[in-house]
Amino acid sequence: MASRPTADADPSTRRRILAATFVVLSRDGSRKLQLSDVATEAKVSRPTLYRHFGSKDGLLEAFGLYEQDNFDAGIAAAVAGLSGPDRLDAALRFVVEFQSTYSLGSLADIEPEHVLQQLKRVLPIIHERIARIIPGDDSEIDAAAVVRIAVCHYIIGGGTPEQFLAELRHAAGLGPSRRRLSRVVDN
Incomplete structure (x- = not known):
């Protein structure tokens, strides 16, 4: 199950991490995905990344939902x-x-x-x-x-x-x- 942000989690930081995940995944793939690479790309510390997602699996699941949300929002805007x-x-x-x-x-x-x-x-x-x-x-x-x-x-x-x-x-x-x-x- 995708991790949910904590009450003190900054939504813009979470989105920045997910956008950075896209960059790292498209460059390296999920098998070679290193959370330190995502943190560097997002310009956050590894503890910040772990606070938002907990693990590599949590990050990948949240990224899948992030892509789905981007698709849903985009199609809704396109047909509005x-x-x-x-x-x-x-x-x-x-x-x-x-x-x-x-x-x-x-x-x-x-x-x-x-x-x-x-x-x-x-x-x-x-x-x-x-x-x-x-x-x-x-x-x-x-x-x-x-x-x-x-x-x-x-x-x-x-x-x-x-x-x-x-x-x-x-x-x-x-x-x-x-x-x-x-x-x-x-x-």
Whole structure:
């Protein structure tokens, strides 16, 4: 279980440590993760790091939750005030941006076991978030396709962000060929 900050813990210090964890993980992987490296990157002492997280496992679990919180906050901001296809398109654009600017895609090469554990934990959550945004009776199926495409791009990479977005749009039913197909089926 992730450690919770103590009453006197400074939330900005905790966030700084988690952001530093990203830097160290993407450089070294979780097997080589040294708390002293994270403390140095965060510009805090090792006792401060231990006071916030207790152990390497506590830090890694808290980091997974931190990434999830960043995703949730980002997708909420991206879709705020939008509805219908604009809301869905904004969510898909956010997924592409999040993966290209923040996510630990390089960690899949360095530390595949850690990435697989994180994916097992977050995939159902991401699926649920995307399914809520996709309209229609097939939202669960469309969301599953969107998540699987996103995972492939996360682990394997390749293609441009524009291609990635086009794939997500198609899977979610926003692609022009999907609209034409639904019109043919409906007639």
